[in-house]
Amino acid sequence: MNIAVIGVGLIGGSVALSLKGKKGIGKIIGVDKSDLNLAKALKLGIVDETATLDEAIKSSKVLVLTIPVDGILSLLPELLDKVTDQVVIDMGSTKKLILAQVENHPKRGRLVALHPMAGTEYSGPEAALDNLFRGKVMVYTDVPESDDDAFEIADQLVELLEMKATFMNAEEHDAHTAYISHISHLTSMALALTVLEKEKSQGRIFELAGSGFESTVRLAKSSPDMWTPILQQNRDNVLEVLEEHISQLQQMYELLEKEDYGAIYKLIKKSNKIKRILS
Amino acid sequence: MNIAVIGVGLIGGSVALSLKGKKGIGKIIGVDKSDLNLAKALKLGIVDETATLDEAIKSSKVLVLTIPVDGILSLLPELLDKVTDQVVIDMGSTKKLILAQVENHPKRGRLVALHPMAGTEYSGPEAALDNLFRGKVMVYTDVPESDDDAFEIADQLVELLEMKATFMNAEEHDAHTAYISHISHLTSMALALTVLEKEKSQGRIFELAGSGFESTVRLAKSSPDMWTPILQQNRDNVLEVLEEHISQLQQMYELLEKEDYGAIYKLIKKSNKIKRILS
Numbered sequence: 001m002n003i004a005v006i007g008v009g010l011i012g013g014s015v016a017l018s019l020k021g022k023k024g025i026g027k028i029i030g031v032d033k034s035d036l037n038l039a040k041a042l043k044l045g046i047v048d049e050t051a052t053l054d055e056a057i058k059s060s061k062v063l064v065l066t067i068p069v070d071g072i073l074s075l076l077p078e079l080l081d082k083v084t085d086q087v088v089i090d091m092g093s094t095k096k097l098i099l100a101q102v103e104n105h106p107k108r109g110r111l112v113a114l115h116p117m118a119g120t121e122y123s124g125p126e127a128a129l130d131n132l133f134r135g136k137v138m139v140y141t142d143v144p145e146s147d148d149d150a151f152e153i154a155d156q157l158v159e160l161l162e163m164k165a166t167f168m169n170a171e172e173h174d175a176h177t178a179y180i181s182h183i184s185h186l187t188s189m190a191l192a193l194t195v196l197e198k199e200k201s202q203g204r205i206f207e208l209a210g211s212g213f214e215s216t217v218r219l220a221k222s223s224p225d226m227w228t229p230i231l232q233q234n235r236d237n238v239l240e241v242l243e244e245h246i247s248q249l250q251q252m253y254e255l256l257e258k259e260d261y262g263a264i265y266k267l268i269k270k271s272n273k274i275k276r277i278l279s
Numbered sequence: 280m281n282i283a284v285i286g287v288g289l290i291g292g293s294v295a296l297s298l299k300g301k302k303g304i305g306k307i308i309g310v311d312k313s314d315l316n317l318a319k320a321l322k323l324g325i326v327d328e329t330a331t332l333d334e335a336i337k338s339s340k341v342l343v344l345t346i347p348v349d350g351i352l353s354l355l356p357e358l359l360d361k362v363t364d365q366v367v368i369d370m371g372s373t374k375k376l377i378l379a380q381v382e383n384h385p386k387r388g389r390l391v392a393l394h395p396m397a398g399t400e401y402s403g404p405e406a407a408l409d410n411l412f413r414g415k416v417m418v419y420t421d422v423p424e425s426d427d428d429a430f431e432i433a434d435q436l437v438e439l440l441e442m443k444a445t446f447m448n449a450e451e452h453d454a455h456t457a458y459i460s461h462i463s464h465l466t467s468m469a470l471a472l473t474v475l476e477k478e479k480s481q482g483r484i485f486e487l488a489g490s491g492f493e494s495t496v497r498l499a500k501s502s503p504d505m506w507t508p509i510l511q512q513n514r515d516n517v518l519e520v521l522e523e524h525i526s527q528l529q530q531m532y533e534l535l536e537k538e539d540y541g542a543i544y545k546l547i548k549k550s551n552k553i554k555r556i557l558s
Contacts, residue, residue, distance in 0.1 A: 117487050117488070117489035118489055119489065119491060121491075136489065137486060137487060137489070139487065166483075166486050166487070168483070172483075176483065176484050176487050177487060179473070179474050179477050179484055180474070180484060180485075180487045180488050180489065180492050181487070181489060181491055181492060183470065183473065183474075184470065184491050184492050184495040184496070185491065186528070186531055187466050187470055187495060187528070188495055188550075189531075189546070189547055189550040190524060190527040190528045190531060190550075191462065191463065191466055191524065191527075192550040192551075192552070192553040193527045193546065193549060193550050194458070194462065194520065194523050194524045194527050195458050195459065195462075195553070196549070196550070196552055196553060197523065198458050198520070198523070204445075204447070204451075204455065205455050205458055205459060206459070206556045207416055207445045208396050208416060208418065208445070208455050208456060208459045208460070209396070209459050209556060209557070210396035210397055210398065210415065210416070210459065210460060212398060212400075212460055212463045212464065212498050213459045213460060213463050214557055215494040215495070215497060215498070216463040216466060216467055216494070216495055216498060217463070217553055217557065218494060218557060219491050219494070219495060220550040220551065220553045221551060221553060221554050221557070222547070222551075223547075223551075224543075224544045224545075224547035224548045224551070227547055228540050228543050228544045228547060229540075231535060231540075231543060232538070232540050235535055235538070238535060239532065239535055239536060241473065241477070242528065242531065242532050242535070243532065244473050244476065244477070245469060245470060245473045245528065246525060246528050246529060246532065248469040248470075248472045248473050249465070249466070249469045249521065249524065249525050249528070250525060252465055252468075252469060252521065253518065253521050253522065253525065256510060256514055256517060256518055256521070257518060259511070259514070261507050261508075261510075261511050264503075264507050264510060264511075265503045265507045266503075267468070267472065268468055268501070268502075268503035268506055268507060269503045270472060270475070271467075271468040271469075271471040271472050271475070271499040272471075272499065272500055272501075272502075272503070273471070273475055274471040274474070274475060274496055274499045274500060275500050277485045277488060278488070278493055278496065278497060278500070
């Protein structure tokens with residue numbers, strides 16, 4: 001079957017590279033509003049051919065939506081209007097608003113809403129990797145709303161991506177990702193801004209950037225085109241977790257201010273419990 | 280020449296492994312208040328032999344101090360009392376308080392104060408790596424206070440570690456590292472605490488931990504024995520940067536609360552400037 005990838009950036013390009021030549025996969029067709037990205041994707045061998053959205057709908061069995069979530073929100077209803085027995089897979093980082101938007105659409109069953117818990121801080125076709133998804137978790141949301149055959153096809157593709165599956169509803173998804181993904185990006189960006197501000201007065205600061213700094217701040221390289229709409233669509237959850245995170249930092253500030261090093265020691269030790277989750 | 284490593288953990292063990300068998304290096308002697316760590320270091324081939332501090336002072340040309348900074352603060356005066364023409368190298372993560380403590384010591388010249396901008400979130404002899412320092416930056420602080428021959432010997436060792444050198448005074452060092460290293464650890468720890476707190480009510484949250492989360496939070500695995508005294512000794516600088524960081528996060532909170540997505544877009548784009556510093 002032919003697969004159309006709508007949005008040939010990091011995620012779409014990596015889907016294309018990962019599926020290419022696999023059992024049952026026909027042509028990989030790239031669709032993108034940027035002709036430059038399409039040309040790059042073709043040149044890099046990420047897609048077999050490029051097409052307009054309407055051409056891709058005609059010639060593909062599966063349409064994978066891998067554009068920023070504001071684009072998904074506006075394009076999805078139109079896309080569902082146009083499909084018949086094709087499968088539409090949305091891979092956006094937010095779910096609640098997007099799925100509410102098409103809740104009563106007559107073709108809702110053709111949509112399978114997935115979110116791969118994988119990514120890097122880079123964007124564009126050049127950032128695509130053929131092993132981005134391997135061994136990572138794919139979140140399936142609101143599965144009962146999808147037609148059985150659409151789910152089966154999406155599930156086959158997830159298997160070809162060599163991912164582990166987990167299931168939840170859109171609301172749970174958005175609450176969890178605020179904690180696990182969206183806040184990490186915000187803290188990284190805030191840390192970058194803090195340090196960039198300081199560098200104006202202390203030019204030599206970056207000579208000292210060791211590996212700890214690099215890993216904590218690397219998400220601050222992420223694209224504003226992708227992240228602004230994620231924060232917008234998941235605003236309530238992000239505000240909640242941001243408030244908690246600020247209060248944790250304030251607690252540390254207060255303990256350090258009153259020099260309660262016993263309590264600081266205990267807090268660090270408590271934070272070490274993250275070891276049981278991370279490898 | 281024989282090298283004594285006082286504290287055979289991540290840093291000391293890595294110094295030992297990196298110097299072992301190099302030109303001009305004799306025996307590597309391990310000193311540690313933990314007999315268990317000494318036994319491990321010997322078994323792992325990190326040190327050639329173990330000794331008490333007094334034995335090590337007698338049989339070594341260079342004594343490298345790689346214990347937590349509270350240990351350095353209390354041990355350094357005693358160590359300088361006991362040396363004659365040996366070189367003492369302190370590798371602590373803070374400098375101002377430690378160097379002020381021995382400012383007027385008659386043997387101050389035997390001390391070379393270095394800080395390798397390298398590390399991992401792990402600790403103990405098992406965490407030692409023979410390539411931890413390669414290509415990284417070594418900060419030399421208050422070099423004019425060291426005797427010329429002591430500096431030359433320390434500099435030879437830094438060359439054997441294959442590190443790049445940078446020079447500053449203790450005050451600059453502590454201000455810069457608060458921004459580049461200490462705050463990264465605090466944000467990581469606060470993020471871990473935020474998420475661990477949430478997990479109590481939402482048990483499935485960690486299924487979703489993708490690579491972004493892991494890299495942002497990995498420093499929260501760091502040892503409280505190492506980090507509590509760092510925060511204590513660099514309190515004033517850390518409070519300053521923590522205050523700035525909290526205000527950056529508060530700014531994001533306020534912009535998201537009033538849904539000013541144009542301003543959020545600009546902030547993310549501004550944070551992207553960190554790209555020109557990080558690879």
